[in-house]
Amino acid sequence: MLNIPCPWCGLRSEVEFSSGGESEVIRPLDPLKKSDHEWSDYLFNRTNKKGWHVERWYHIHGCRKWFHIERNTITHEIRSSWPITEKHPEGNLSVSYSDREQ
């Protein structure tokens, strides 16, 4: 059972959340210019990392806000969480809506 640190509510039980999958999936701003392969890569392909994994969660039975966490998919350890619109606190991960291609 995971205890997930919501940036707003603190440490809460996993049952209050729903998983939103990998943070690195970012919708292209110009879908019409993408080939079928590029579009299906965005829609379906995932890095599915073994080890440290940056992912989105939704506090659906709590504050109902989205956020990112960094979780180890082998040990289930969670080492950081931050709001959905912000960059990773240490700045070494470029997964945020503000990083969308312009």
Place this chain on the structure above:
Amino acid sequence: MTRYSALNLFQKSRDGHKGWPEAWRKPAPKSSYDIVIVGGGGHGLATAYYLAKNYGINNIAVLEKGWIGGGNTGRNTTIIRSNYLWNESAHLYELSLKLYEKLSQELNFNIMLSQRGVINLAHSQSEMHEVTRRVSAIRLNGIDSEVLTPDQIKSLIPIINLSSKSRYPILGGSIQRRGGVARHDAVAWGFARAADNLGIDIIENCEVLSVSTSNGIVRSLETTRGCIGAKKFGFVVSGHSSVLAEKAGFRLPICSQPLQALVSEPLKPFFDVVLMSGTVHVYLSQSDKGELVLGAGTDKYNSYSQRGSLSVIEEMMSASLELFPILSRLKVMRMWGRIVDICPDASPIIGNTPLRNLYINCGWGTGGFKATPGSGYVFAHNIATGEPHNLAAPFSLDRFAKGKLIDEHGAAAVAH
């Protein structure tokens, strides 16, 4: 290979069963083979077996990072059925069920196939409509399936709770009488022994560390037991498919998630079918040892840890008690998780990859055990000829770019 037979069993019993040879050799890996299969689960072993049997290719190695029967093949709920909605899936799983029906004879290994019938429950009027539609679709594909009334279900499972006061009352269901269970370890061991007998090297404790590629083909694999080259390669590694694909330089539409199951303490025989309910989410059967085998849902997050969250088990237990209040004091003996490779459309990927001599068979998700022989059969055809088998062609990796998904989320019978 010493044939297993009643006479042989009797003769060996006279010296205390000390004279049995090992079921398969433990060879050291050679530096190169015609074909290397990565993944010594049921699907990988079946692939190697059918490559040797149907295509006469014997210079094959099967690499397994752990031991035979230690992965998902030994960690499932052993259910076999072919009652799938869409034509593509129905034909593939039916091939597998037909191969299962003859497998004990063919492998000379008792896989303990028990075609006791698989029942799916419906708990609402709309579910009854869906069940009727599915049964019709399945029968049009020539596969046995029947609609059941609540009374018929009660006569098959006397302990079931049919009360209309249930939160999710039972309005009916469907049955595939040819469905059932088999012993999962025996399927792995039987295929391993038969493949070994045809000259295939099964190499355990051999993990692939890196994949060496050039000019669009795989040259060799660096493993914990040395470098192994081959003309063709097959990856059949379920939950670790994305990890291996990344080493080979391509991406897959797969998420690896834990799927949990458990067994109870042994009870006297009282439950002789397989029962599944998608609404209250449980699937269960009673093993020959008397344990109830109960399957839960997947955890909704990615994991490679072979364990899941207790909340999933609690949901499954409350579902079981809804159906069988008589089980309220039943004790759990063992529980486990396995890492399943789930595709966006809940259908497998079988076929060619961006690398010309590399083939992949993965994405079986929560229902791979029932497909073991069929999966090996069509994948062997793919590797031997370079072209997908007719039945496997719709399951190619490029179906995602083409938008030709085969949505079987519903046909998993329980929604994972």
